[in-house]
Amino acid sequence: MIKIYDNIVPPQIQIFLDHWIHNTAKFKNFKGFPLYYNSHLTSKNQSYDPGFTNMFLCDWYNSLGKDSASLLTPLYYLSYNLKFIITKILQGRVFLQTPRGNIDPQPPHVDRKDPHFVCLYYVNDSDGNTIFYNNNKEIIKSISPKKGRIVLFDGSILHSGSHPKNTTRTVININFNKIDI
Secondary structure, three states: OEEEEEOOOOHHHHHHHHHHHOOOOOEOOEOOOOOEEEOOOOOOOOOOOOEEEEEEEEOOEOOOOHHHHHHHHHHHHHHHHHOEEEEEEEEEEEEEEOOOOOOOOOOOEOOOOOOOEEEEEEOOOOOOOEEEEOOOOOEEEEEOOOOOEEEEEEOOOEEEEOOOOOOOEEEEEEEEEEEEO
16 A cells, blocks of 8 residues: 655645755744764665664654654644544654765665554655565555655555655655554
């Protein structure tokens, strides 16, 4: 199950997340969003895959600050519009990749081994597609980043990000459990 939803998140929230994460505007009571250099965004064995990240929610740190809670907004709009209940948020991360030219996609992976769903929110228009694979690692779908777009998929599906060639690629990745209502 791989589904694409455009513009579920209202334009003013899209703009807020874009400016906040990219530190292009200052908001009252908000500092610029912190991103940290990481030499291996996807796999510890892939040192050629550097970028910037912030794991704002994970198994060993499950306390959201008031600022980080804003990053869950795309998931909340998705659950409201699709009528499901979020039973547990497992982890949340922001990834920012700068343009790198012609480089192969990241290795296919799953974010977690336990059953989960993924809400992948594109913060900005970019190149650097998200690629989905079958169990034989053959490409089954490729989705272009578009500001305000959400990709919802079963977390057991192999996927990878492509390196942007022309523009910065920024995504919010939230792994969660849900029940349909």
